Amino acid sequence: MNRTLRISLVAGALMVAAAVAAKVITPTARLAQLRAPLVLDTAIPVRFGDWRQETELTAQVINPEAAGALAEIYTQTLSRNYINRDGERIMLSIAYGADQTSGLQLHYPEVCYPAQGFNLASATKGTLQTHQGTLRVKRLRTSLGARVEPVTYWTTMADKVVLGGYDTKFAQLSYGLRGQIPDGLIFRVSSISNDAPHAFKVQEDFVRQMADALPVQVRTRFIGTPD
Template sequence: MMVPARRKALVLAAAMGGSAALAVVGKPTHKLSDDRPPMKLEAIFPERFGEWQLVPSAGALVRPSDETGKLYGIYDQVLERVYFNPRGETVMLSVAYGTEQSVGLQVHRPEVCYPGGGFKVSQLERRSLPIGGMDLPVTRMLAAQPGRSEPITYWTVLGDQAENDSRAFRWRQISFGLRGQILDGMLVRVSTIDTHVDRAWATQARFADALVAAVPAPLRVRVVGKPPTP
């Protein structure tokens, strides 16, 4: 059993360099997803909910093909969809899920990925939105290139906790890794093609709230995590 002094030293080392700390105790091997019911993204996220319905065969429009390939190399499941409502609003949904979100294998955040596809990222902000009956920590940004303005709202869930701070996300990975455990993770990205950024974000917030409400209750924690502790 690890003595408190040694554990404290490892925690301090993890704060300075998580990979080095994990090397001391060995690579984590137990996937916590093995203790949870298996899930299929297609079954979790409905094709029709509220005023929104699926646009058939439009998933290929959600993300540049080069980035899709990278995602399939990191995640176990990727879901790409386009939805529309009677008002003519169109929203793109991208969900990526991986059973292994270790220090060496983790979510690809849009603000990191989009520039690789030729987009300029701006208006990056982290905030909480009332989604799914809780204040969900999300990240908003604008990805733009000539002829395309794409406001984005996304969130990440690690295990059963949503994080919009990359350092907190990494620390959570490390702290579980020190116990020999590997968390699963999900990234949910909602975006629209719109030059009016505030209008787009408002549409995305309405869409996300309706989407999460339509997720089966037992699986909702996998999508948005547990409500933040006051």
């Protein structure tokens, strides 16, 4: 057997092996279909702790993604305004995607906000204390003209909180090696305030009380499994 033929046979064998391996590890089981359906509108209470939904909108919940992108990427979205007994307001936006493969994964606010004309002054990782444990979050300081909007958000993939590219890719690989396609969501709270430290404190209080009020059977799908 001449050298050229041997090289061709080896190359062909490698290509076949690669194709077989890709087929074996290609995830096919959608976790969204294996678990109870998640309905944002009913899973998120309209009243909890000191907070209640405000139907007379005084501040618009801005979604920094175009409607077309929302429909393509996300299975469900939810936007609400809440007010507490002190008159402090929170804007809540949740987007849920049943398929978190690389082409359909969640879009992060620090990318989407500037794309829609917002100024992004800072984006920092932090933690938020809930009664269920420590939740990893990101805090943004954004503005659009006179509108100053501090933002707290996190994303989940199945029952894991993921923040940024490395976390996301690692979670995708972890589930993919088990043949699973995870679902995921982005949970964002924000408020109109020139006092960012106070706004972040109010947002933390809102999230803590909401986490307590979430149905136990779906809580980890919203806040992951806290540390």
